Amino acid sequence: MSYIDSSSGLLHPTDTARWCGDSGAYLNLAAGRGMTRDAINKDLHSVWRYAQAIDVDARAAVSLGEGGTPLLERSWNGVPVQFKLEFMMPTGSFKDRGMTVMVSYLKSRGIDHVLEDSSGNAGASLSAYAAAAGMRCRILVPETASYPKIAQIAACGADVVTVRGSRQDVADAALRMSSEIFYASHNWQPFFIEGTKTLAYELWESLGFRAPDNVVTPLGYGSNVLGLDRGFDELLRNGEITRRPRIFGVQAANCAPCHAAWQSGGETPVAVTVKPTVAEGIASSQPTRLREVLRAVRGSGGAIAAVSEDEIVAALGALARMGLYVEPTCAAAAAGLTQWLASGVIRRDETTVVVLTGSGLKSSERIGQLLNLQPRTM
């Protein structure tokens, strides 16, 4: 397996860990070999169950038991929907799926000190996996990041630094430090997507070796969109499914670069005005792989939506009243589904999965304010 420079097409062996090409462009991996159902390692309940399809030596896996999350059928606006509870992961977000593979790879290449910028969840995940791997770790987060995420990062032993400004300012600060410490950004490192692709494998297995019709996921930098695209592509090439699902990404209207580019019909970034959003995990104004995200969504026949703050909060409350206590970021996905059901783009007779990516326990204070929750006093 080689890294492929996204700008020049040059190949670099993965024997040595890199985070970008010679000219600073991001790197991809070539299409994976994938696997068939008989190669599932049924003894394992983590993402390493699909080790045959993962291009990292599973014998050296740094695992905390991630993956194997529930797929729960419930009704949304009167329509049956499968909720994929990705917040039921060791660190409380879907990031662990990508992180176990990325950290296993980096460790196998001798990396012992990692740097990352994050809205909070990826930092919490990397700090946990770095701790499990015995690596040192520095995480930069926005100063507005939910405190439980910051505490989680620090508790795992990472050096956590809060940065004033936008999510992009945090990424820029990390880039400036990348000459000192290996930049293990999940938004740059393609081995993270090698891990998020196992979401496709897990859905396929849970649905009786079938692909769903639609998968709806919150969209920031796009690791779930790209992982789903990669995983279902491998399954198709291995003859395990006959067609890929439509992939739907949901952005907060207050920070919606992918949606703006989607609407322009092109593949290049268009200027967007960015405002604060309660969906902190998708407040990403310059997604690294924007072009690929657009291609993946278009190629699948899916779409990208932008939802307002009010729509996010309404979906957050509705999910919580169903017992699904998630963070505002992933409530955006359910809000997007509401739009597509109303417009008829997604139909009730289809199998639709909504990916719930992060636990509400990480944002309880904010959720309390957003939903105006007041305990009664006796």
Ligand SMILES: Cc1ncc(COP(=O)(O)O)c(C=O)c1O
């Ligand atoms: C809870 C949650 N959901 C979704 C996302 C978006 O993931 P991505 O940026 O890979 O699209 C994030 C990113 O931090 C997140 O924390």
